[in-house]
Amino acid sequence: MENDNVCGKLQIYSVEDRGPTHATCVVRCVGGVARTGHRFTASSAPDSFDENISITLTRIxxxxxxxxxxxxxxxxxxxxxxxxxxxxxxGVIVVSRTL
Structure with a gap:
């Protein structure tokens, strides 16, 4: 079931670089529109997002x-x-949501 407050949904294809608080990834947009500045939560299972995991999209x-x-x-x-x-x-999916 699609959630109306989803702004953008990205699926990670690969992680090219990672540090303790940054990562560069190749992604595919699989829903909505993802914009720089959006905050995302992550999930490895459909419809199971950990709201405690928060990352910000800083560059596209x-x-x-x-x-x-x-x-x-x-x-x-x-x-x-x-x-x-x-x-x-x-394979991980990250989702940004409206407030």
């Missing part, structure tokens, strides 16, 4: 250009920041 690169958003069905290289980046791995 498509075709070598920095852009403000990514929408379905496009791929992008993105930078995330926050304590929750340790959970990012192939």
């Amino acid at each position: 690169i498509r075709y070598g250009e920095t852009v403000d958003f990514v929408d379905p069905p496009h791929n992008a290289k993105v930078d995330f920041s926050g304590e929750g980046v340790s959970v990012l791995e192939r």
Whole structure:
């Protein structure tokens, strides 16, 4: 069931770089529109999101250009920041929600 307050949904394809509070990933937008500045929660199972995991989308690169958003069905290289980046791995879905 689709949640009306979902802004953007990204699926992690690969993690290219990771530090304690940052990660660079290749993602596919699988729902909504993901924008820089959005805060995300993560899940490895459908409809099971850990609200305690919070990461922020800080940069989106498509075709070598920095852009403000990514929408379905496009791929992008993105930078995330926050304590929750340790959970990012192939197949994980991250979701941003409206307040």
